[in-house]
Amino acid sequence: AQSVTQLDSHVSVSEGTPVLLRCNYSSSYSPSLFWYVQHPNKGLQLLLKYTSAATLVKGINGFEAEFKKSETSFHLTKPSAHMSDAAEYFCVVTPDNYGGSQGNLIFGKGTKLSVKP
Amino acid sequence: SQTIHQWPATLVQPVGSPLSLECTVEGTSNPNLYWYRQAAGRGLQLLFYSVGIGQISSEVPQNLSASRPQDRQFILSSKKLLLSDSGFYLCAWSPQGYGYTFGSGTRLTVV
Numbered sequence: 001a002q003s004v005t006q007l008d009s010h011v012s013v014s015e016g017t018p019v020l021l022r023c024n025y026s027s028s029y030s031p032s033l034f035w036y037v038q039h040p041n042k043g044l045q046l047l048l049k050y051t052s053a054a055t056l057v058k059g060i061n062g063f064e065a066e067f068k069k070s071e072t073s074f075h076l077t078k079p080s081a082h083m084s085d086a087a088e089y090f091c092v093v094t095p096d097n098y099g100g101s102q103g104n105l106i107f108g109k110g111t112k113l114s115v116k117p
Numbered sequence: 118s119q120t121i122h123q124w125p126a127t128l129v130q131p132v133g134s135p136l137s138l139e140c141t142v143e144g145t146s147n148p149n150l151y152w153y154r155q156a157a158g159r160g161l162q163l164l165f166y167s168v169g170i171g172q173i174s175s176e177v178p179q180n181l182s183a184s185r186p187q188d189r190q191f192i193l194s195s196k197k198l199l200l201s202d203s204g205f206y207l208c209a210w211s212p213q214g215y216g217y218t219f220g221s222g223t224r225l226t227v228v
Contacts (some may be wrong), residue, residue, distance in 0.1 A: 004160075036219075043123070043207060043219040043220050043221040043222050044161075044207065044219040046217070047145075047218075090160065090161070101130075105161075105163065105217070106161055107160035107161040107162075108158060109160040
């Protein structure tokens with residue numbers, strides 16, 4: 001069975017410092033992995049996706065994530081936090097390489113990122 | 118370009134009242150359409166998905182139903198709302214096979 005664990009429900013950083021949001025997954029298949037961001041009362045926006053190509057994935061707004069199969073991890077990082085990064089972040093896994101056309105996305109419970117001035 | 122519209126943005130309904138949330142997609146044809154719910158403090162849960170007009174699959178048995186009367190229209194309904202139906206509802210679409218785009222969501226509060 002597939003599952004996603006976001007290790008921190010809340011992360012707080014100061015503006016200009018690095019961001020690390022942790023995600024571990026389990027999947028019986030070669031997974032596709034995604035990070036989504038959700039700003040308050042808004043829909044989800046795709047930050048980046050891993051689909052068995054390069055293990056280091058670069059996304060929008062300076063975010064990147066590294067797929068580590070040996071650690072079953074897909075942590076999200078950013079070198080320098082900005083106030084506008086404050087939002088909730090979701091790690092998502094789907095067990096096939098085609099984005100799960102039947103909708104079998106599995107979401108983590110989310111990590112709320114706070115950015116202090 | 119493709120866009121997805123979802124409304125209303127917020128809704129407060131009494132227990133036992135009916136519900137209708139609408140989602141439409143523009144700029145594409147024959148998309149896969151989905152309804153997700155995000156309950157407070159929990160991740161997103163897939164409720165329904167549709168691969169074509171009139172074709173609805175339910176992932177979780179519950180008080181809700183979905184319909185797809187047109188290719189780019191997806192409706193989430195309930196005949197009688199429960200308190201546990203409160204949450205944030207997201208519509209999403211994907212082309213046949215890969216990639217998801219989510220709507221802006223509807224925050225439903227059942228009182």
